[in-house]
Amino acid sequence: MKKKLTALMTVFALVCMMPYASDIVHAEDFANNQDYYDSVCQKYNKDSETTALCNRYRNWLSEQNKSLSGQVAGINSSIERLKGNIDALQSEINKNQSLIDKLDAQIAKNEAAIKQIQGVIKQLQVEIKQTEADIELRDHQIKDRMRSEQASIGTNAYVEFIMGAKDLVDMVRIVDGIARITENDQDEIKALEADKAKLDQQKEEQERLKKDQEAAKKENEDNKAVVVEAKAAQEALKSEYLKQEADLIEKMRSAESAQQAIQSQIARVDAANFNYEQSNGWIIPVQKAYVSAGTWAYPGGGFHPGKDFAASIGTPVYAPIGGVIVYANNPIPTTNGFLGNWVGYPAGGGNTIHMIGSVNGTTYAISFFHLAQENFLASPGMAVSQGQRIASVGHTGNSTGPHCHVEVFNLGNMSVEAAVAQFSRGADFAWGCGWRTQSTSCASRGYTPCRERPEKFFG
Ligand SMILES: [Zn+2]
Numbered sequence: 001m002k003k004k005l006t007a008l009m010t011v012f013a014l015v016c017m018m019p020y021a022s023d024i025v026h027a028e029d030f031a032n033n034q035d036y037y038d039s040v041c042q043k044y045n046k047d048s049e050t051t052a053l054c055n056r057y058r059n060w061l062s063e064q065n066k067s068l069s070g071q072v073a074g075i076n077s078s079i080e081r082l083k084g085n086i087d088a089l090q091s092e093i094n095k096n097q098s099l100i101d102k103l104d105a106q107i108a109k110n111e112a113a114i115k116q117i118q119g120v121i122k123q124l125q126v127e128i129k130q131t132e133a134d135i136e137l138r139d140h141q142i143k144d145r146m147r148s149e150q151a152s153i154g155t156n157a158y159v160e161f162i163m164g165a166k167d168l169v170d171m172v173r174i175v176d177g178i179a180r181i182t183e184n185d186q187d188e189i190k191a192l193e194a195d196k197a198k199l200d201q202q203k204e205e206q207e208r209l210k211k212d213q214e215a216a217k218k219e220n221e222d223n224k225a226v227v228v229e230a231k232a233a234q235e236a237l238k239s240e241y242l243k244q245e246a247d248l249i250e251k252m253r254s255a256e257s258a259q260q261a262i263q264s265q266i267a268r269v270d271a272a273n274f275n276y277e278q279s280n281g282w283i284i285p286v287q288k289a290y291v292s293a294g295t296w297a298y299p300g301g302g303f304h305p306g307k308d309f310a311a312s313i314g315t316p317v318y319a320p321i322g323g324v325i326v327y328a329n330n331p332i333p334t335t336n337g338f339l340g341n342w343v344g345y346p347a348g349g350g351n352t353i354h355m356i357g358s359v360n361g362t363t364y365a366i367s368f369f370h371l372a373q374e375n376f377l378a379s380p381g382m383a384v385s386q387g388q389r390i391a392s393v394g395h396t397g398n399s400t401g402p403h404c405h406v407e408v409f410n411l412g413n414m415s416v417e418a419a420v421a422q423f424s425r426g427a428d429f430a431w432g433c434g435w436r437t438q439s440t441s442c443a444s445r446g447y448t449p450c451r452e453r454p455e456k457f458f459g
Contacts, residue, residue, distance in 0.1 A: 277385055278358050285368070286309035286315060310403040311393045323416070324357065328353045329351065351372065351396050375391065
């Protein structure tokens with residue numbers, strides 16, 4: 001049974017290693033010949049065989065895009081996980097730091113207590129020494145007195161016996177009851193001895209307290225060493241995580257930029273694959289609107305490079321000619337407009353669309369600004385027919401009320417293909433004409449690209 005299975009697997013492996021016949025015939029190595037397929041597929045007016053080839057190339061690009069999307073999403077979730085780990089570690093590090101701070105404060109307290117106790121001990125030592133000196137002094141005084149009494153008593157042996165006492169207490173014991181030492185002497189010496197014993201006891205007590213504080217300090221220091229070690233390990237792990245995060249972010253950036261490149265290839269292939277309609281006239285992009293500002297000048301003065309179609313929010317915006325959408329972006333909420341709000345691309349445009357098309361053999365580029373976020377129907381690379389709805393009137397960016405600002409550029413006899421390619425390089429919505437002066441108008445400028453008055457085409 002086992003042998004049979006092994007044989008079967010060998011056959012399977014062989015089959016897997018051999019490419020299918022159909023693959024050999026249709027193998028198109030898109031991965032290694034992208035420049036070639038780009039140049040073939042980004043051209044207009046292809047024959048049907050090339051169009052089919054380019055559709056396959058487009059599908060392949062789309063697969064690459066999908067797989068890059070997957071990669072980006074995967075990397076993103078890894079980054080999120082890492083961020084979670086880093087946050088958790090950071091909170092542990094913070095906890096340990098506050099523990100270290102607490103222990104440091106306790107150690108400082110222990111040190112202060114030890115210092116204070118040492119002072120007390122020093123003071124007690126001085127007092128003990130003083131008391132000892134007092135006792136010694138009394139001892140001498142008594143001995144001296146007894147020596148002087150010796151003559152009158154005349155019992156040398158007795159005095160020698162007393163003098164042989166090993167210390168004062170011993171002597172007091174020996175002479176106790178003998179009238180040679182007065183009761184006063186005895187009381188005084190006993191009081192001094194009691195003082196000294198008390199001081200010794202106090203000193204012992206202070207030394208015991210000092211030992212307690214030293215033991216507490218040692219314990220706090222040992223605990224701190226453990227926490228410091230744990231914190232260092234957590235910090236090492238955190239910096240490892242941060243390094244991993246930086247690597248992942250780098251990987252994600254390169255995947256994203258690869259994805260952007262693929263998406264722009266797709267857009268160009270799509271634009272070239274569309275047999276866009278040559279228009280032979282224009283239609284008005286916003287119906288039933290009133291003109292709130294005409295071209296070249298605002299009613300209140302100032303250069304106005306387009307025509308403003310004022311209409312209520314949500315009013316459809318139509319493609320005035322057939323063509324290709326080269327830019328479309330609607331990240332901005334529909335009613336965020338106000339004067340001097342420079343959001344959007346180009347700055348202040350809010351949600352914007354730029355399209356390129358051809359009318360009676362002349363190529364035109366058209367901008368639409370301040371669009372609504374909702375019912376935004378255009379996307380880059382998309383082909384649109386004349387009259388097709390592409391967006392809705394909004395109030396986004398540098399806008400004082402709901403309207404759609406439209407600009408028209410005459411690109412002359414530049415092909416739509418060349419215009420798409422030029423726009424994709426710089427995304428210049430003004431086609432080198434800038435935003436400041438009427439001198440780039442077609443009436444003033446003797447060459448293209450130039451700014452047309454939209455009124456020329458739609459009233
Ligand atoms: Zn305007």
